[in-house]
Amino acid sequence: MKPDLRVVLDNKVLVGDGAMGTFLYQMGFPVGISYEELNLTSPEVIRDVHRRYVDAGAQVLESNTFSANFDKLSKYGLESKVAEINRAGVRIAREAAGEAGYVVGAVGSIRGGKRTNISNAELKKYFEQQLQALLSEGVDGVMLETFYNVEELVLALSITRRLTDIPVICQFAVEDVARTLDGYTMQDAFRIVQQEGADIIGFNCRTGPNGILSAIKSLDGHLPAPVSVYPNAGVADYVDGEYRYGAGPEYFGQMAVQFADAGARIIGGCCGTTPAHIEAISRALGNYVPQPAVYEPIPEHAAPAIVLEPAPEEVTGSREPNLVDLAKQRHTVIVELDPPRDLDISKFMQGAQRLKEAGADALTLADNSLAVTRMSNMALGHLVQVETGLRPLVHIACRDRNLIGTQSHMMGFDALGIDHVLAVTGDPARFGDLPGSSSVYDLTSFEIIRMIKQLNEGISFSGKPLKQKAKFVVGAAFNPHGKHLDKAVARLERKIAAGADYIMTQPVYDPELIRAVSEATRHLDTPIFMGIMPLASGRNAEYLHNEVPGIHLSDDVRSRMAGLEGEEGRAMGVQIAKELLDVAMEHFNGIYLMTPFMLYEMSAQLIEHVWAKSGRQLSPLFR
Structure with missing residues:
Protein backbone atom coordinates (compact mmCIF):
# COMPACT_ATOMS: atom_id res chain seq x y z
CA MET A 1 0.00 0.00 0.00
CA LYS A 2 1.40 3.39 -0.97
CA PRO A 3 2.10 5.91 1.80
CA ASP A 4 -0.13 8.95 1.99
CA LEU A 5 0.91 11.62 -0.50
CA ARG A 6 1.27 14.17 2.31
CA VAL A 7 3.78 11.95 4.12
CA VAL A 8 5.88 11.39 1.01
CA LEU A 9 6.20 15.12 0.38
CA ASP A 10 7.82 15.68 3.77
CA ASN A 11 11.17 14.56 2.38
CA LYS A 12 10.78 14.05 -1.35
CA VAL A 13 10.02 15.97 -4.54
CA LEU A 14 7.60 14.15 -6.84
CA VAL A 15 7.38 14.54 -10.61
CA GLY A 16 3.95 15.32 -12.00
CA ASP A 17 2.69 14.61 -15.48
CA GLY A 18 2.32 17.04 -18.37
CA ALA A 19 -0.49 18.38 -20.51
CA MET A 20 -3.35 16.22 -21.66
CA GLY A 21 -5.43 18.60 -23.79
CA THR A 22 -2.66 20.27 -25.78
CA PHE A 23 -0.89 16.93 -26.22
CA LEU A 24 -4.06 15.43 -27.70
CA TYR A 25 -4.27 18.51 -29.92
CA GLN A 26 -0.71 17.85 -31.11
CA MET A 27 -1.72 14.25 -31.81
CA GLY A 28 -4.37 15.50 -34.20
CA PHE A 29 -7.52 15.66 -32.07
CA PRO A 30 -9.26 18.90 -33.03
CA VAL A 31 -10.28 21.80 -30.83
CA GLY A 32 -14.04 21.83 -30.34
CA ILE A 33 -14.56 18.28 -29.10
CA SER A 34 -14.73 17.03 -25.53
CA TYR A 35 -11.34 15.50 -24.74
CA GLU A 36 -12.91 14.03 -21.60
CA GLU A 37 -15.38 12.02 -23.70
CA LEU A 38 -12.37 10.12 -25.06
CA ASN A 39 -12.34 8.32 -21.69
CA LEU A 40 -15.36 6.44 -23.06
CA THR A 41 -14.87 6.48 -26.82
CA SER A 42 -11.08 6.06 -27.07
CA PRO A 43 -9.76 4.89 -23.69
CA GLU A 44 -6.69 3.39 -25.35
CA VAL A 45 -5.63 6.87 -26.51
CA ILE A 46 -5.89 8.36 -23.01
CA ARG A 47 -4.14 5.33 -21.52
CA ASP A 48 -1.32 5.73 -24.02
CA VAL A 49 -0.82 9.41 -23.08
CA HIS A 50 -0.73 8.53 -19.37
CA ARG A 51 1.79 5.74 -20.01
CA ARG A 52 4.04 8.04 -21.99
CA TYR A 53 4.18 10.33 -18.97
CA VAL A 54 4.83 7.43 -16.61
CA ASP A 55 7.65 6.20 -18.87
CA ALA A 56 9.05 9.76 -18.82
CA GLY A 57 9.23 9.67 -15.01
CA ALA A 58 5.86 11.01 -13.81
CA GLN A 59 4.97 9.79 -10.32
CA VAL A 60 1.69 11.70 -10.00
CA LEU A 61 -0.94 11.36 -12.75
CA GLU A 62 -4.02 13.55 -13.15
CA SER A 63 -7.16 11.87 -14.41
CA ASN A 64 -8.44 13.16 -17.75
CA THR A 65 -11.38 14.87 -16.05
CA PHE A 66 -10.43 18.55 -15.95
CA SER A 67 -13.65 19.70 -17.66
CA ALA A 68 -15.79 16.67 -16.83
CA ASN A 69 -18.49 18.62 -14.99
CA PHE A 70 -22.16 19.09 -15.83
CA ASP A 71 -21.74 22.64 -17.16
CA LYS A 72 -18.81 21.94 -19.50
CA LEU A 73 -20.09 18.57 -20.71
CA SER A 74 -23.54 20.01 -21.46
CA LYS A 75 -21.98 21.96 -24.32
CA TYR A 76 -21.47 18.61 -26.06
CA GLY A 77 -24.73 16.98 -24.98
CA LEU A 78 -22.84 14.83 -22.46
CA GLU A 79 -24.32 16.15 -19.20
CA SER A 80 -25.92 12.78 -18.43
CA LYS A 81 -22.50 11.09 -18.50
CA VAL A 82 -20.71 13.08 -15.78
CA ALA A 83 -20.27 10.13 -13.44
CA GLU A 84 -19.41 7.69 -16.21
CA ILE A 85 -16.71 9.92 -17.74
CA ASN A 86 -15.10 10.75 -14.40
CA ARG A 87 -15.03 7.17 -13.17
CA ALA A 88 -13.55 5.98 -16.46
CA GLY A 89 -10.93 8.71 -16.28
CA VAL A 90 -9.71 7.50 -12.90
CA ARG A 91 -9.65 3.84 -13.94
CA ILE A 92 -7.60 4.59 -17.06
CA ALA A 93 -5.06 6.66 -15.10
CA ARG A 94 -4.83 3.93 -12.44
CA GLU A 95 -4.03 1.31 -15.09
CA ALA A 96 -1.22 3.47 -16.43
CA ALA A 97 0.17 4.53 -13.04
CA GLY A 98 0.58 1.02 -11.66
CA GLU A 99 0.93 0.24 -7.98
CA ALA A 100 3.63 2.82 -7.25
CA GLY A 101 2.14 5.85 -8.95
CA TYR A 102 -0.32 8.31 -7.47
CA VAL A 103 -3.56 9.20 -9.24
CA VAL A 104 -5.27 12.46 -8.40
CA GLY A 105 -8.72 13.37 -9.63
CA ALA A 106 -8.50 16.56 -11.70
CA VAL A 107 -11.27 19.12 -11.15
CA GLY A 108 -11.08 22.37 -13.09
CA SER A 109 -12.65 25.75 -12.51
CA ILE A 110 -16.16 25.97 -13.92
CA ARG A 111 -16.33 29.73 -14.20
CA GLY A 112 -12.85 29.80 -15.71
CA GLY A 113 -12.30 33.46 -14.91
CA LYS A 114 -15.47 34.50 -16.75
CA ARG A 115 -18.19 36.69 -15.33
CA THR A 116 -20.88 34.07 -15.86
CA ASN A 117 -24.39 33.79 -14.51
CA ILE A 118 -23.65 30.41 -12.90
CA SER A 119 -24.82 30.74 -9.29
CA ASN A 120 -22.94 29.42 -6.27
CA ALA A 121 -25.75 26.92 -5.73
CA GLU A 122 -25.20 25.53 -9.23
CA LEU A 123 -21.44 25.44 -8.70
CA LYS A 124 -21.89 23.43 -5.51
CA LYS A 125 -24.14 20.96 -7.30
CA TYR A 126 -21.74 20.52 -10.24
CA PHE A 127 -18.60 20.20 -8.11
CA GLU A 128 -20.23 17.70 -5.76
CA GLN A 129 -21.47 15.56 -8.64
CA GLN A 130 -18.01 15.35 -10.19
CA LEU A 131 -16.17 14.83 -6.91
CA GLN A 132 -18.42 11.99 -5.81
CA ALA A 133 -17.71 10.17 -9.07
CA LEU A 134 -13.94 10.63 -8.71
CA LEU A 135 -13.92 9.56 -5.07
CA SER A 136 -15.97 6.46 -5.83
CA GLU A 137 -13.01 5.11 -7.82
CA GLY A 138 -10.56 5.54 -4.92
CA VAL A 139 -8.27 8.36 -6.09
CA ASP A 140 -5.15 9.06 -4.04
CA GLY A 141 -5.95 12.76 -3.95
CA VAL A 142 -7.95 15.54 -5.54
CA MET A 143 -6.42 18.31 -7.61
CA LEU A 144 -8.47 21.50 -7.85
CA GLU A 145 -6.62 23.26 -10.65
CA THR A 146 -6.62 26.37 -12.85
CA PHE A 147 -8.73 28.43 -10.49
CA TYR A 148 -8.67 32.18 -11.13
CA ASN A 149 -10.76 33.31 -8.17
CA VAL A 150 -10.34 32.56 -4.48
CA GLU A 151 -14.10 32.42 -3.97
CA GLU A 152 -14.69 29.60 -6.45
CA LEU A 153 -11.69 27.61 -5.24
CA VAL A 154 -12.79 27.88 -1.59
CA LEU A 155 -16.26 26.72 -2.60
CA ALA A 156 -14.87 23.65 -4.41
CA LEU A 157 -12.46 22.97 -1.54
CA SER A 158 -15.19 23.12 1.09
CA ILE A 159 -17.22 20.52 -0.81
CA THR A 160 -14.16 18.30 -1.20
CA ARG A 161 -13.38 18.50 2.49
CA ARG A 162 -16.99 17.62 3.37
CA LEU A 163 -16.77 14.50 1.21
CA THR A 164 -13.25 13.21 2.02
CA ASP A 165 -10.11 13.59 4.11
CA ILE A 166 -7.68 12.46 1.37
CA PRO A 167 -4.97 14.91 0.17
CA VAL A 168 -6.26 17.95 -1.69
CA ILE A 169 -4.06 20.01 -4.03
CA CYS A 170 -5.28 23.54 -4.79
CA GLN A 171 -3.73 25.33 -7.75
CA PHE A 172 -4.21 28.93 -8.80
CA ALA A 173 -3.82 30.24 -12.34
CA VAL A 174 -2.06 33.58 -12.09
CA GLU A 175 0.45 35.69 -13.95
CA ASP A 176 3.72 37.07 -12.68
CA VAL A 177 1.72 39.88 -11.06
CA ALA A 178 0.93 37.23 -8.42
CA ARG A 179 -2.68 38.20 -7.82
CA THR A 180 -5.84 36.23 -8.36
CA LEU A 181 -8.42 37.52 -10.78
CA ASP A 182 -10.55 38.72 -7.88
CA GLY A 183 -7.68 40.80 -6.51
CA TYR A 184 -6.15 38.70 -3.71
CA THR A 185 -2.39 38.69 -3.29
CA MET A 186 -0.97 35.19 -3.40
CA GLN A 187 -0.02 35.48 0.25
CA ASP A 188 -3.66 36.11 1.18
CA ALA A 189 -4.93 33.48 -1.29
CA PHE A 190 -2.57 30.80 0.10
CA ARG A 191 -3.50 31.71 3.67
CA ILE A 192 -7.22 31.43 2.95
CA VAL A 193 -7.15 28.04 1.18
CA GLN A 194 -4.74 26.62 3.75
CA GLN A 195 -7.18 27.60 6.50
CA GLU A 196 -9.99 25.96 4.52
CA GLY A 197 -8.16 22.64 4.44
CA ALA A 198 -5.81 22.53 1.43
CA ASP A 199 -2.88 20.14 1.92
CA ILE A 200 -0.78 21.25 -1.07
CA ILE A 201 -1.08 24.67 -2.72
CA GLY A 202 0.41 25.83 -5.96
CA PHE A 203 0.13 27.14 -9.48
CA ASN A 204 -0.61 25.91 -12.97
CA CYS A 205 -1.38 27.24 -16.44
CA ARG A 206 -1.59 30.94 -17.48
CA THR A 207 2.17 31.41 -17.51
CA GLY A 208 5.48 29.66 -18.05
CA PRO A 209 8.15 28.69 -15.49
CA ASN A 210 9.45 32.23 -15.04
CA GLY A 211 6.03 33.65 -14.16
CA ILE A 212 5.25 30.87 -11.69
CA LEU A 213 8.66 31.21 -10.05
CA SER A 214 7.94 34.92 -9.62
CA ALA A 215 4.58 34.07 -8.06
CA ILE A 216 6.27 31.74 -5.56
CA LYS A 217 8.78 34.44 -4.69
CA SER A 218 5.91 36.86 -4.04
CA LEU A 219 5.09 34.69 -1.01
CA ASP A 220 8.23 36.17 0.58
CA GLY A 221 9.27 32.88 2.14
CA HIS A 222 5.88 32.23 3.76
CA LEU A 223 4.94 28.66 2.83
CA PRO A 224 1.93 27.35 4.75
CA ALA A 225 2.00 23.99 2.92
CA PRO A 226 3.95 22.05 0.29
CA VAL A 227 3.91 23.78 -3.10
CA SER A 228 2.97 22.25 -6.45
CA VAL A 229 3.83 23.80 -9.83
CA TYR A 230 2.60 22.93 -13.32
CA PRO A 231 3.72 25.75 -15.66
CA ASN A 232 2.86 26.12 -19.32
CA ALA A 233 5.60 25.65 -21.90
CA GLY A 234 5.91 29.42 -22.25
CA VAL A 235 3.51 31.71 -24.07
CA ALA A 236 1.52 30.14 -26.90
CA ASP A 237 2.14 31.42 -30.40
CA TYR A 238 -0.44 31.11 -33.18
CA VAL A 239 1.43 30.06 -36.32
CA ASP A 240 -0.16 28.89 -39.56
CA GLY A 241 -3.43 28.11 -37.83
CA GLU A 242 -1.85 26.15 -34.96
CA TYR A 243 -0.95 26.91 -31.34
CA ARG A 244 2.72 26.36 -30.58
CA TYR A 245 4.69 26.66 -27.36
CA GLY A 246 8.33 27.68 -27.24
CA ALA A 247 9.73 26.55 -23.87
CA GLY A 248 11.70 23.38 -24.43
CA PRO A 249 12.44 20.36 -22.24
CA GLU A 250 15.99 21.43 -21.34
CA TYR A 251 14.71 24.72 -19.96
CA PHE A 252 12.06 22.90 -17.92
CA GLY A 253 14.77 20.70 -16.44
CA GLN A 254 16.78 23.73 -15.39
CA MET A 255 13.75 25.44 -13.89
CA ALA A 256 12.70 22.28 -12.01
CA VAL A 257 15.69 22.58 -9.69
CA GLN A 258 14.89 26.25 -9.06
CA PHE A 259 11.31 25.31 -8.24
CA ALA A 260 12.49 22.62 -5.83
CA ASP A 261 14.88 25.06 -4.16
CA ALA A 262 11.96 27.47 -3.74
CA GLY A 263 9.89 24.84 -1.90
CA ALA A 264 8.01 23.00 -4.66
CA ARG A 265 7.28 19.37 -3.82
CA ILE A 266 5.30 18.34 -6.93
CA ILE A 267 6.63 19.59 -10.27
CA GLY A 268 4.90 18.86 -13.57
CA GLY A 269 3.71 20.71 -16.65
CA CYS A 270 0.55 22.26 -18.08
CA CYS A 271 -0.36 23.54 -21.56
CA GLY A 272 2.21 22.81 -24.23
CA THR A 273 4.26 20.36 -22.17
CA THR A 274 4.97 16.85 -23.42
CA PRO A 275 6.59 13.64 -22.15
CA ALA A 276 9.94 15.13 -23.19
CA HIS A 277 9.40 18.02 -20.74
CA ILE A 278 8.52 15.61 -17.94
CA GLU A 279 11.54 13.43 -18.72
CA ALA A 280 13.77 16.52 -18.43
CA ILE A 281 12.22 17.37 -15.05
CA SER A 282 12.65 13.80 -13.83
CA ARG A 283 16.25 13.67 -14.96
CA ALA A 284 17.07 17.04 -13.33
CA LEU A 285 15.54 15.95 -10.01
CA GLY A 286 17.00 12.44 -10.09
CA ASN A 287 19.50 13.02 -7.27
CA TYR A 288 17.82 16.01 -5.71
CA VAL A 289 17.49 15.93 -1.92
CA PRO A 290 15.18 18.68 -0.65
CA GLN A 291 15.89 20.65 2.47
CA PRO A 292 13.50 19.93 5.34
CA ALA A 293 10.49 22.15 4.75
CA VAL A 294 9.36 24.62 7.38
CA TYR A 295 5.69 25.49 7.01
CA GLU A 296 4.18 28.39 8.85
CA PRO A 297 0.89 30.25 8.65
CA ILE A 298 0.97 33.34 6.48
CA PRO A 299 0.20 36.46 8.53
CA GLU A 300 -2.69 38.59 7.36
CA HIS A 301 -1.88 41.76 5.39
CA ALA A 302 1.57 40.44 4.51
CA ALA A 303 1.60 42.07 1.08
CA PRO A 304 3.70 45.24 0.72
CA ALA A 305 1.96 48.55 0.19
CA ILE A 306 1.98 50.14 -3.26
CA VAL A 307 3.83 53.44 -3.40
CA LEU A 308 2.55 55.88 -5.99
CA GLU A 309 4.98 58.25 -7.71
CA PRO A 310 4.26 61.94 -8.22
CA ALA A 311 2.90 63.09 -11.58
CA PRO A 312 5.36 64.73 -13.99
CA GLU A 313 5.35 68.39 -14.88
CA GLU A 314 3.56 69.38 -18.06
CA VAL A 315 5.78 70.15 -21.04
CA THR A 316 5.20 70.98 -24.67
CA GLY A 317 7.22 70.31 -27.80
CA SER A 318 7.10 70.08 -31.57
CA ARG A 319 7.00 67.38 -34.23
CA GLU A 320 8.91 66.40 -37.34
CA PRO A 321 7.71 65.01 -40.73
CA ASN A 322 6.42 61.44 -40.87
CA LEU A 323 8.68 58.55 -39.94
CA VAL A 324 8.89 57.12 -43.46
CA ASP A 325 10.33 60.36 -44.78
CA LEU A 326 12.69 60.67 -41.82
CA ALA A 327 14.01 57.12 -42.20
CA LYS A 328 14.81 57.78 -45.85
CA GLN A 329 16.92 60.79 -44.82
CA LEU A 535 18.12 42.68 -21.51
CA ALA A 536 17.62 43.48 -17.84
CA SER A 537 19.05 40.33 -16.25
CA GLY A 538 20.09 36.76 -16.84
CA ARG A 539 16.63 35.56 -15.81
CA ASN A 540 15.05 38.02 -18.23
CA ALA A 541 17.27 36.64 -21.00
CA GLU A 542 16.26 33.04 -20.30
CA TYR A 543 12.58 33.95 -20.05
CA LEU A 544 12.61 35.75 -23.40
CA HIS A 545 14.55 32.97 -25.10
CA ASN A 546 12.49 30.10 -23.76
CA GLU A 547 9.00 31.44 -23.20
CA VAL A 548 8.15 34.40 -25.43
CA PRO A 549 7.06 33.65 -29.01
CA GLY A 550 9.17 35.19 -31.74
CA ILE A 551 12.25 35.95 -29.63
CA HIS A 552 15.48 33.96 -29.84
CA LEU A 553 18.78 34.89 -28.17
CA SER A 554 22.15 33.83 -29.46
CA ASP A 555 24.27 31.51 -27.31
CA ASP A 556 26.80 34.32 -26.88
CA VAL A 557 24.21 36.74 -25.50
CA ARG A 558 22.79 34.14 -23.11
CA SER A 559 26.29 33.27 -21.90
CA ARG A 560 27.18 36.93 -21.26
CA MET A 561 23.92 37.55 -19.35
CA ALA A 562 24.01 34.32 -17.34
CA GLY A 563 23.70 34.94 -13.60
CA LEU A 564 23.65 38.72 -13.86
CA GLU A 565 20.99 40.60 -11.92
CA GLY A 566 20.19 44.16 -10.86
CA GLU A 567 22.46 46.98 -11.96
CA GLU A 568 25.11 44.58 -13.22
CA GLY A 569 22.58 42.83 -15.44
CA ARG A 570 21.19 46.10 -16.82
CA ALA A 571 24.69 47.39 -17.57
CA MET A 572 25.55 44.26 -19.55
CA GLY A 573 22.17 44.43 -21.30
CA VAL A 574 22.87 47.99 -22.44
CA GLN A 575 26.38 47.06 -23.59
CA ILE A 576 25.08 44.15 -25.69
CA ALA A 577 22.36 46.38 -27.15
CA LYS A 578 24.94 49.03 -28.11
Missing part, protein backbone atom coordinates in the same frame (compact mmCIF):
# COMPACT_ATOMS: atom_id res chain seq x y z
CA ARG A 330 18.68 59.78 -41.60
CA HIS A 331 18.76 57.36 -38.70
CA THR A 332 15.36 57.42 -37.01
CA VAL A 333 14.57 56.01 -33.58
CA ILE A 334 11.23 54.62 -32.40
CA VAL A 335 11.02 53.65 -28.72
CA GLU A 336 8.40 51.39 -27.19
CA LEU A 337 7.09 52.07 -23.70
CA ASP A 338 4.36 49.79 -22.39
CA PRO A 339 1.14 51.45 -21.18
CA PRO A 340 0.63 50.78 -17.47
CA ARG A 341 -1.56 48.03 -16.09
CA ASP A 342 -2.66 50.46 -13.42
CA LEU A 343 -4.55 53.74 -13.29
CA ASP A 344 -1.40 55.59 -12.24
CA ILE A 345 0.35 56.99 -15.33
CA SER A 346 2.95 59.16 -13.59
CA LYS A 347 5.95 56.88 -14.24
CA PHE A 348 4.86 56.31 -17.83
CA MET A 349 4.70 60.04 -18.49
CA GLN A 350 8.06 60.59 -16.81
CA GLY A 351 9.50 57.93 -19.08
CA ALA A 352 7.97 59.54 -22.16
CA GLN A 353 9.47 62.89 -21.24
CA ARG A 354 12.92 61.37 -20.63
CA LEU A 355 12.83 59.60 -24.00
CA LYS A 356 11.78 62.84 -25.66
CA GLU A 357 14.75 64.61 -24.09
CA ALA A 358 17.09 61.85 -25.29
CA GLY A 359 15.91 62.49 -28.84
CA ALA A 360 13.40 59.73 -29.68
CA ASP A 361 11.57 60.39 -32.94
CA ALA A 362 8.43 58.56 -31.82
CA LEU A 363 7.04 56.70 -28.83
CA THR A 364 5.26 53.48 -29.74
CA LEU A 365 2.54 52.07 -27.50
CA ALA A 366 1.36 48.45 -27.71
CA ASP A 367 -2.31 47.44 -27.77
CA ASN A 368 -2.64 45.09 -24.76
CA SER A 369 0.37 43.01 -25.82
CA LEU A 370 0.36 39.33 -24.79
CA ALA A 371 -3.41 39.83 -24.30
CA VAL A 372 -2.75 41.52 -20.95
CA THR A 373 -5.05 44.43 -20.13
CA ARG A 374 -3.33 47.80 -20.11
CA MET A 375 -4.43 51.39 -20.30
CA SER A 376 -5.80 52.55 -23.65
CA ASN A 377 -2.98 53.50 -25.99
CA MET A 378 -5.35 56.00 -27.60
CA ALA A 379 -5.69 57.96 -24.36
CA LEU A 380 -1.98 57.71 -23.51
CA GLY A 381 -0.92 58.51 -27.05
CA HIS A 382 -2.95 61.70 -26.94
CA LEU A 383 -1.45 62.68 -23.56
CA VAL A 384 2.08 62.00 -24.82
CA GLN A 385 1.43 64.13 -27.88
CA VAL A 386 -0.05 67.04 -25.93
CA GLU A 387 2.18 67.02 -22.85
CA THR A 388 5.58 66.12 -24.32
CA GLY A 389 5.29 66.89 -28.02
CA LEU A 390 6.63 63.40 -28.78
CA ARG A 391 4.97 61.67 -31.72
CA PRO A 392 2.82 58.67 -30.65
CA LEU A 393 2.88 55.51 -32.76
CA VAL A 394 0.06 53.23 -31.60
CA HIS A 395 -0.43 49.52 -32.20
CA ILE A 396 -3.80 48.27 -33.46
CA ALA A 397 -4.55 44.60 -32.64
CA CYS A 398 -7.07 42.57 -34.63
CA ARG A 399 -7.90 40.59 -31.49
CA ASP A 400 -10.01 43.05 -29.50
CA ARG A 401 -12.36 44.78 -31.93
CA ASN A 402 -14.76 43.74 -34.64
CA LEU A 403 -15.06 45.69 -37.88
CA ILE A 404 -17.35 48.25 -36.28
CA GLY A 405 -15.06 48.85 -33.33
CA THR A 406 -11.93 48.97 -35.49
CA GLN A 407 -13.27 51.65 -37.81
CA SER A 408 -14.60 53.64 -34.86
CA HIS A 409 -11.19 53.34 -33.19
CA MET A 410 -9.38 54.57 -36.29
CA MET A 411 -11.77 57.49 -36.69
CA GLY A 412 -10.97 58.46 -33.10
CA PHE A 413 -7.23 58.40 -33.81
CA ASP A 414 -7.78 60.61 -36.84
CA ALA A 415 -9.75 63.10 -34.76
CA LEU A 416 -6.91 63.26 -32.21
CA GLY A 417 -4.25 63.75 -34.88
CA ILE A 418 -2.59 60.40 -34.14
CA ASP A 419 -1.62 59.27 -37.61
CA HIS A 420 1.12 56.65 -37.14
CA VAL A 421 -0.13 53.13 -36.41
CA LEU A 422 1.22 49.57 -36.39
CA ALA A 423 -1.21 46.83 -37.48
CA VAL A 424 -0.73 43.54 -35.62
CA THR A 425 -2.72 40.33 -35.22
CA GLY A 426 -2.60 40.34 -31.41
CA ASP A 427 -1.98 37.43 -29.03
CA PRO A 428 -5.01 35.17 -28.32
CA ALA A 429 -7.17 36.43 -25.43
CA ARG A 430 -7.27 33.01 -23.77
CA PHE A 431 -3.60 33.37 -22.81
CA GLY A 432 -3.93 36.81 -21.23
CA ASP A 433 -5.10 38.13 -17.87
CA LEU A 434 -8.81 37.82 -18.77
CA PRO A 435 -8.92 34.32 -20.29
CA GLY A 436 -12.71 34.35 -20.33
CA SER A 437 -12.76 37.15 -22.89
CA SER A 438 -13.15 36.52 -26.60
CA SER A 439 -10.65 36.95 -29.40
CA VAL A 440 -12.47 38.71 -32.24
CA TYR A 441 -10.16 38.47 -35.24
CA ASP A 442 -12.68 39.86 -37.72
CA LEU A 443 -9.60 41.02 -39.62
CA THR A 444 -6.16 39.60 -40.33
CA SER A 445 -3.13 41.87 -40.16
CA PHE A 446 -3.19 42.02 -43.97
CA GLU A 447 -6.84 43.04 -44.05
CA ILE A 448 -6.54 45.67 -41.35
CA ILE A 449 -3.68 47.32 -43.26
CA ARG A 450 -5.82 47.46 -46.39
CA MET A 451 -8.83 48.79 -44.50
CA ILE A 452 -6.85 51.56 -42.80
CA LYS A 453 -5.35 52.61 -46.12
CA GLN A 454 -8.90 52.63 -47.50
CA LEU A 455 -9.73 55.34 -44.94
CA ASN A 456 -6.89 57.36 -46.48
CA GLU A 457 -8.85 57.22 -49.72
CA GLY A 458 -11.93 58.63 -47.99
CA ILE A 459 -13.81 55.31 -48.05
CA SER A 460 -15.22 53.63 -44.94
CA PHE A 461 -14.87 49.92 -44.19
CA SER A 462 -18.38 49.41 -45.56
CA GLY A 463 -17.42 51.07 -48.84
CA LYS A 464 -19.38 54.26 -48.23
CA PRO A 465 -17.64 57.59 -49.00
CA LEU A 466 -16.40 59.74 -46.12
CA LYS A 467 -16.46 63.52 -46.13
CA GLN A 468 -12.68 63.70 -45.82
CA LYS A 469 -9.63 61.49 -46.11
CA ALA A 470 -7.54 60.17 -43.25
CA LYS A 471 -3.74 60.46 -43.27
CA PHE A 472 -2.56 57.29 -41.61
CA VAL A 473 1.00 56.03 -41.96
CA VAL A 474 0.65 52.29 -41.43
CA GLY A 475 3.35 49.95 -40.17
CA ALA A 476 3.52 46.15 -40.17
CA ALA A 477 5.32 43.70 -37.90
CA PHE A 478 8.08 41.38 -39.12
CA ASN A 479 9.46 38.35 -37.29
CA PRO A 480 12.89 37.48 -38.77
CA HIS A 481 13.37 34.48 -36.49
CA GLY A 482 12.68 30.97 -37.64
CA LYS A 483 14.25 28.45 -39.97
CA HIS A 484 13.18 30.03 -43.25
CA LEU A 485 13.98 33.72 -43.55
CA ASP A 486 12.96 33.69 -47.21
CA LYS A 487 9.42 32.66 -46.28
CA ALA A 488 9.23 35.38 -43.63
CA VAL A 489 10.34 37.94 -46.22
CA ALA A 490 7.73 36.67 -48.68
CA ARG A 491 5.07 37.23 -46.03
CA LEU A 492 6.51 40.69 -45.44
CA GLU A 493 6.23 41.46 -49.13
CA ARG A 494 2.53 40.62 -48.99
CA LYS A 495 2.07 43.09 -46.13
CA ILE A 496 3.80 45.77 -48.18
CA ALA A 497 1.56 44.91 -51.11
CA ALA A 498 -1.43 45.35 -48.78
CA GLY A 499 -0.25 48.90 -48.07
CA ALA A 500 2.31 48.84 -45.24
CA ASP A 501 4.40 52.02 -45.28
CA TYR A 502 7.13 50.84 -42.89
CA ILE A 503 8.18 47.70 -41.03
CA MET A 504 9.04 47.07 -37.35
CA THR A 505 10.84 43.83 -36.45
CA GLN A 506 10.83 41.62 -33.40
CA PRO A 507 13.92 42.13 -31.21
CA VAL A 508 17.08 40.62 -32.67
CA TYR A 509 20.08 39.55 -30.58
CA ASP A 510 22.39 38.17 -33.26
CA PRO A 511 24.54 40.49 -35.43
CA GLU A 512 24.60 37.86 -38.17
CA LEU A 513 20.81 37.81 -38.30
CA ILE A 514 20.77 41.60 -38.67
CA ARG A 515 23.10 41.28 -41.65
CA ALA A 516 21.02 38.44 -43.08
CA VAL A 517 17.81 40.49 -42.82
CA SER A 518 19.54 43.39 -44.53
CA GLU A 519 20.60 41.17 -47.41
CA ALA A 520 17.20 39.47 -47.70
CA THR A 521 15.30 42.77 -47.77
CA ARG A 522 17.74 44.77 -49.88
CA HIS A 523 15.25 44.85 -52.77
CA LEU A 524 12.56 46.57 -50.69
CA ASP A 525 12.09 50.35 -50.66
CA THR A 526 9.96 50.26 -47.52
CA PRO A 527 11.87 51.47 -44.41
CA ILE A 528 12.62 48.74 -41.88
CA PHE A 529 13.03 49.56 -38.20
CA MET A 530 15.31 46.93 -36.69
CA GLY A 531 14.14 45.83 -33.23
CA ILE A 532 16.58 45.98 -30.32
CA MET A 533 15.52 45.30 -26.72
CA PRO A 534 18.11 45.58 -23.94
CA GLU A 579 26.96 46.40 -29.97
CA LEU A 580 23.84 45.29 -31.81
CA LEU A 581 22.99 48.92 -32.61
CA ASP A 582 26.43 49.43 -34.11
CA VAL A 583 25.70 46.63 -36.57
CA ALA A 584 22.08 47.64 -37.17
CA MET A 585 23.03 51.23 -37.97
CA GLU A 586 25.36 50.03 -40.73
CA HIS A 587 22.44 48.39 -42.52
CA PHE A 588 19.27 50.22 -41.46
CA ASN A 589 18.26 53.81 -40.85
CA GLY A 590 15.29 52.66 -38.79
CA ILE A 591 15.90 51.67 -35.16
CA TYR A 592 13.14 50.28 -32.93
CA LEU A 593 14.04 50.15 -29.24
CA MET A 594 11.87 48.22 -26.77
CA THR A 595 11.97 49.28 -23.13
CA PRO A 596 12.01 46.42 -20.60
CA PHE A 597 10.08 46.70 -17.32
CA MET A 598 9.60 50.49 -17.68
CA LEU A 599 13.40 50.91 -17.32
CA TYR A 600 13.32 53.85 -19.69
CA GLU A 601 16.77 55.06 -18.68
CA MET A 602 18.21 52.04 -20.50
CA SER A 603 16.42 53.10 -23.69
CA ALA A 604 17.52 56.69 -23.21
CA GLN A 605 21.17 55.57 -23.07
CA LEU A 606 20.69 53.66 -26.31
CA ILE A 607 19.05 56.62 -28.07
CA GLU A 608 21.98 58.79 -27.05
CA HIS A 609 24.37 56.12 -28.34
CA VAL A 610 22.64 56.20 -31.75
CA TRP A 611 22.97 59.98 -31.98
CA ALA A 612 26.59 59.95 -30.80
CA LYS A 613 27.48 57.32 -33.38
CA SER A 614 25.61 59.06 -36.19
CA GLY A 615 26.99 62.47 -35.27
CA ARG A 616 23.54 64.03 -35.12
CA GLN A 617 23.24 67.14 -32.98
CA LEU A 618 19.79 67.58 -31.46
CA SER A 619 18.07 70.92 -31.74
CA PRO A 620 17.04 72.43 -28.38
CA LEU A 621 13.45 72.06 -29.63
CA PHE A 622 13.80 68.29 -29.33
CA ARG A 623 15.31 68.26 -25.87
